[in-house]
Amino acid sequence: MNNKTINLIVAADENNAIGYKGGLLCYLPNDLRYFKRITDGHTVVMGRRTFESLPKGALPNRKNIVVTAADAEKFPGCTVVRSLDEALQQHDDGSEIFVIGGGQLYCTAFPAADVLYLTRVHHTFAEADTFFPEIDFSQWELVGRENHEADEKHKYAYTFLTYKRIK
């Protein structure tokens, strides 16, 4: 059994939508900076399609693990594993581990997650094809909250929320 702390980090709209046609739903530069700050120096685990969506490939200054059945050479700079369990076994360097998407991998990881970094984007996107699982907030304690209004660089208001699973 895994006894590591599993962190999930996600940006989701009011309906838990997270993606459309292989990409994100919106561009929020502050959220990208926040993602970098939270995950910097740690281990990130992602599904194959999320890797394919990264504009510059593997994320710098982080150990990148890709979960896929595909050949390892398609994922330069990454450790390739066949399952989330294998990713957890591969993770032995003392860094924190973050599952960074997408929808399919979040579904597998969410039941085992201990900490959830949720950027709630205060909008409902009409077009979305990928979703984060439904969250039963009675099982989660809110431990951090930071509100941000829309501005000239951010079309939508958003809130950085941090939850810990109630044990």
Ligand SMILES: NC(=O)c1ccc[n+]([C@@H]2O[C@H](COP(=O)([O-])OP(=O)(O)OC[C@H]3O[C@@H](n4cnc5c(N)ncnc54)[C@H](OP(=O)(O)O)[C@@H]3O)[C@@H](O)[C@H]2O)c1
């Ligand atoms: N808003 C956000 O925070 C956020 C974050 C990340 C991604 N996204 C968006 O989410 C979308 C991608 O998500 P997605 O659900 O389509 O794909 P995904 O989870 O990124 O990747 C799916 C693929 O990864 C592998 N995989 C995933 N879970 C697995 C498991 N439990 N066991 C074994 N293999 C597994 C499989 O690869 P193989 O088919 O190669 O075997 C599967 O086809 C994109 O639109 C992306 O922009 C949004």
